């Protein structure tokens with residue numbers, strides 16, 4: 001009996017050592033991966049903020065594709081928020097530029113940029129409008145879908161801009177819409193101009209997730225959001 005116990009104890013000991021050894025290797029691997037990524041990131045992420053030449057008489061709009069680099073935002077399987085944000089931002093930039101606006105992007109590639117830096121970029125360029133694009137995710141209810149447009153509480157300009165964007169989106173039956181909301185997002189708090197953050201849709205919802213990755217739907221989203229932003233332009237210059 002004692003021998004059996006001894007044999008089991010020996011096995012348990014060997015097993016524990018083995019587990020500890022594997023955990024150690026795994027941790028080292030993770031550390032190496034993280035360290036490597038961090039080195040790469042500071043290299044990529046370093047960007048200078050240079051003033052932008054504004055087309056005469058045009059408004060300067062800063063578009064911000066949320067997340068980037070190691071910060072992927074929310075995700076559903078292979079679908080990453082950071083990629084959708086950038087893809088729609090580029091389409092939105094095109095729409096606005098075609099309408100005569102001067103547009104600059106906080107990021108044009110897959111790089112990580114701090115929230116403060118995004119806001120500072122808009123402030124230093126003395127932008128007239130700041131628009132940040134994101135995707136949403138609801139853990140509790142996969143049925144939730146629709147675009148939401150956020151502005152900073154107490155900002156009348158922000159509210160008007162958000163309302164105009166939502167009104168423009170509302171004219172399109174194909175886009176679900178959950179209206180305007182207020183939130184204390186840092187990019188809204190730190191920007192000096194009318195600013196909105198648009199959660200374009202829920203990656204947790206199957207239908208919306210499929211739409212969000214579709215080029216045609218992204219183009220439609222960009223068109224409608226641009227319509228709302230441009231309304232702000234005319235209403236203020238008139």
Ligand SMILES: [Zn+2]
Nearest residue numbers: 066073134135
């Ligand atoms: Zn986001």
